[in-house]
Amino acid sequence: MKHLLTSFLAAGLLTAPALAQSVKRSDYPIQAVSFTRVKLADSFWLPRLKTNTDVTIPASFQRCEATNRVKNFEMAAARQGKFATIFPFDDTDIYKTIEGASYSLKLYPDEKLDQYMDVLIGKVAAAQEPDGYLYTARTIDPAHPHNWAGKERWEKERELSHELYNSGHLYEAAVAHYEATGKKTLLNIALKNADLVCSVFGPGKRAVAPGHEIVEMGLVKLYRVTGKPEYLSTARFFIDQRGHYQGYDPKSPDAWRNGSYWQDHKPVVDQKEAVGHAVRAEYLYSAMADVAALTGDQKLLAAVDTIWQNMVSRKLYVTGGTGAVPGGERFGGNYELPNTTAYNETCAAVANVYWNQRMFLLHGEAKYVDVLEKVLYNGLISGVGLDGKTFFYSNAMQIRSSASFPQTEPQRAGWFDCSCCPTNLARLMPSLPGYVYAQKGNDVYANLFISGTTELTVNKKVVRITQQNNYPWQGDLKFTVSPATATDFNLLVRLPGWALGEAVPSDLYRFAAPVQEQVSINVNGKPVTYTTRNGYAVLARKWSKNDVVEVRLPMDVRQVQAHTSVQDNLGKVALQRGPVVYCAEWKDNNGKASNLLVPAATTFTTRFQPEMLNGIMQLQATVPAVQIDAANSSISTTRQTLTAIPYYAWANRGKGEMTVWFPQQLTDVELISRKAPEVTVGK
Template sequence: MKTLMLLVALSLSAALPAQQNDYAIQGVPFTTVKLKDNFWLPRILVNKRATIPASFKRCEATGRIDNFKKAAARKGKFGTKFPFDDTDIYKTIEGASYTLALYPDETEERYIDHLIEYIANAQEPDGYLYTARTINPDSVHPWSGKERWEKERELSHELYNAGHLYEAAVAHYMATKKTNLLNIAVKNADLVCSVFGPGKKHVAPGHEIVEMGLVKMYRVTGKKEYLATAKFFIEERGRYQGYDPNNKDPWKNGAYWQDHLPVKQQEEAVGHAVRAGYLYSAVADIAALTGDDSLLNAIDKIWTNVVGKKMYVQGSVGAIGNGERYGENYELPNATAYNETCAAISNVYWNYRMFLLHGESKYFDVLEKTLYNGLISGVSLDGKSFFYTNAMQITNNFKHKDIEYTRSGWFECSCCPTNLARLIPSVPGYVYAQKDDQVFVNLFINSNTRLTVKNTAVELVQQNNYPWDGGLSFTVVPARELSFAMLIRIPGWAQDEAVPSSLYRFTTSQVQPVSIKVNGVATQYTMQHGYAVIKRDWKKNDKIEVMLPMEIKRVAAGEQLAENAGKIALQRGPIVYCAEWVDNNGSTSNLFIPDNTVFTTKFKPGLLKGVTVLRADVAAIDTNTGNVIKQKFTAIPYYSWANRGQGEMAVWFPTAIKGAASTTRH
């Protein structure tokens, strides 16, 4: 063990070998971005104080931690339902590590070290780490197969567990500079690389993420075999001879695992939406690091397919509950929408990498839509309960097995709560990016950061009340007068674009233009891939002011989405709205919003942790008499629904009486 630690320490202390290829744009690390806002900082603190401690306690109470203790003893019975339950501990450690980097906590750090001891003791001498087998190899989980890796292509999740271990280990090392978890990950990754590869075992991992994890391990350790194995796993897809390509069942033709075709030939998002998002993220990593344009072309086509044909209006993906998967093109039902929270998280990972590859704002437009709507809807405002799925419509007269009506504190398959625990504290890392002397501002969050431009220190201070207000302020503080370019994302929604495709559109043109001033004077700027480029000689405390028009937008769906014909959704800034029963006389399925409806806004600090609501006088069908009546209407941010009890909810509203429900409440 001492030898292993020494090797890792030497590896980490040395600079990575010069790389010919990588992302053209580099993100500014989350540890250097200090948030001071009223939207994301409270969520990060709730995650620290409520979500992460609760996740650790539930890992204890449900037997997930006991599985590691039993594996260390090599006796007992696997005590939870799924062979991937190990990952809930890994993901929570990852989230706690991100949080430690922002808010050091000796007590929490000691607790994590304690867990790492259990993990180390459960690891087999050659590096294998999979409690579902190690506890008792003669009586393994039915998904696991009699031998190691036997059912990896299907449901064993051995490599999936490994991938989350690697992601946690890198986060823990970066936060604490300790190598105790990284040592475990290195030992496991070395085993994986010795088993899989050309001339060795061939498999396309059944649940992707090991590819992303291996790339992170490569970046930290410099071990080229990690990158090579990640690339190998991607190239193995579409090579398995056991699938029937003529079978329409995605379980039979490999599409469920994205294994139906070689990745370079794939053009459509298919199969399990979380697995798909992790795969596409890894493909972006490999394309960047190897310069493989054929991989890049593939994910460009798949991205266009998702954004143009397979994404809900609030940024969620994965419409079909049977298989937690993408449906056919334009198959986006409202009543049975699945929209797994983990799929939203994987969509954020993927779009971030697409931005790093291409430098176009449209990827952050999608990321922002997902982040502010279909992702954070997955966690309650107190951080203690969760949605696995995220509904688009709740009515009193329709029930479906795939629809959650209230959040739960935990699930037998609890991937979503622990995934949220690791995503939320990483948000500061999405705010800024840099390419040479170009500094990108991608998200609008009160914060300050320090970076280096042309070997010169530059501080950026961002001030705003986003997402409720469109006034943005950026103070530039270079150590000396310095010429460089600031690239500020002008969101698609501020340029009359609902999404970067024709899948959804705004029904009216924007009235107010985007304005930009420098030191109080209107400035000329150029637009480059959706960014306002301001290049000048910056002096200490130069101030940029951007005014994004916060108009209330009516969103209409493309004609291919026949279910939404004659209906509108509502959006203001990045926030997509919904109506909830509690604000609208007990029902939402009876509402319709005529085209001439006039909306007003009001910020309500005491409602749902502080939200801007939309108000109007609309028409409704009286649920007792069936008569059309006028009624006060209130819409709240979609992410905030289901925090006040159970009842009806709607995102899409008919504009005429024929599209509204006419049911009597019982």
């Protein structure tokens, strides 16, 4: 039956609703409410999604045209020419932008965009070889493929070719396009390619641990759409191939280059630590969660749980960034979280969102959404400028004016030779509605506090839930619950860890002082007592039309301290208000940021600045600032106003100093030279 289903799909004989209803199978115990069923009306996120639609996606398509990424597909279709870009994974920038544009069409219907994608998908189809192979770096001129590709198909898949990585992004884009539009044009291309992949790889066939993971996640998505078991079993096969590479020598000083960089140093069920290239790793861990959910594999589940705990307690920046080390774009050792050389690739933030969403769907615990929220409001949107067309590949924790400090990017760029991050943002941003709510039977989870409306079916009755808030600037949340008829169910409202006095769900960071105000909840204007479950307030009642839930979260400015093993942050504090982490930037602080102290007793005032950086809550305090008199070789401190802005908003007003972590007192002075190596970015 499932094989017939795929055949009908390929022939265009099944409509979108028919396909969705034809397949029933086990999956995550909790299901996210689809992005197609959540309509946003939010003053923080909706303008960003509008900018993504109006600026980021068109700029991405235009840059794919201008940099010959589209031309590669045209030449592959003609089977002649010379590969015209730098990397063999450049195909994926088109796939990722199509994915983002597909999500965007549900938010903002656009006939011209829809038609443009139809034309572009036609070019992708023409570039596909008859057996389903799709990889322009070889198809253009098979006798002279890209030098990363090897002479034969899949020959260098582990190390360099990215053939399966390209396929994975194709699958992700195809499912998004199908779900958003009901069209099967791109999905049919993806299924043809996936059938080829499944025929080549598997038990008794070719074996490889894919060099850059994501094909595993993509295959799982195709499995959910079609029910074809080969897609799930091949995803599982790829995961199981890790840790069997014969060329890996753990005693070599460069062992990471052959093993942990690819998460290929041991079988995944034996891995206990987040290691290697952070984006590859978090795509793998997302796939491990997928396969654990779909197969019930307890060893796989235990491994991904252990790895997540290592990440959140040893390797997570206070902004939610991951991947500390520029060399290899990788996780460092435990507590290796430097500031001036912090890498924090934007793609890793995207991958971390995917991973934590899956961990929540597995376990139903608020701590995973706490981390997801931290990434969203800080380390993710820091990667795109407020203009929607300038980006950070890496996301530093500190920029110093002296050249003596090796640093990552001090300013944003419009595009990169390796432009994976801009197109990854283009696809993640408009998918945000799919992260707001989730459901398991009679339990309805409110995970993110984003104004808008959704309609669910609970106990076979339609329930409309409307959120109204001014989050993240204010902590007053309002939910209006309107079932078609009165019905019993549980509304589970996430109680953010930061609102309960927990900086992160581990001891990696802590607030310097206890929380002063408690979370309060009213239903229809009356305070209610509530039980808690896994970090959620459980509101169990028979809901009637226009029942109103009001939640008040404390929004004090908090000083954050790092674990004492994080050497760069000893004696320092970061600033957080609600879910938002703050920084000081040169523009607001007399041209510097590295000379500011924040003593423990510092009191901050808050003020919303609607005209500043597209509207922000600004923090200010009077603090000591170090002053250097170069002429007299003297150092002193003076009192000045420290102005802090949300970390995500830095580097939108020119190039200069920035810092997230502030010394609490002056304990030492560094005497420095003027020259230092520069840190580069890119795969």
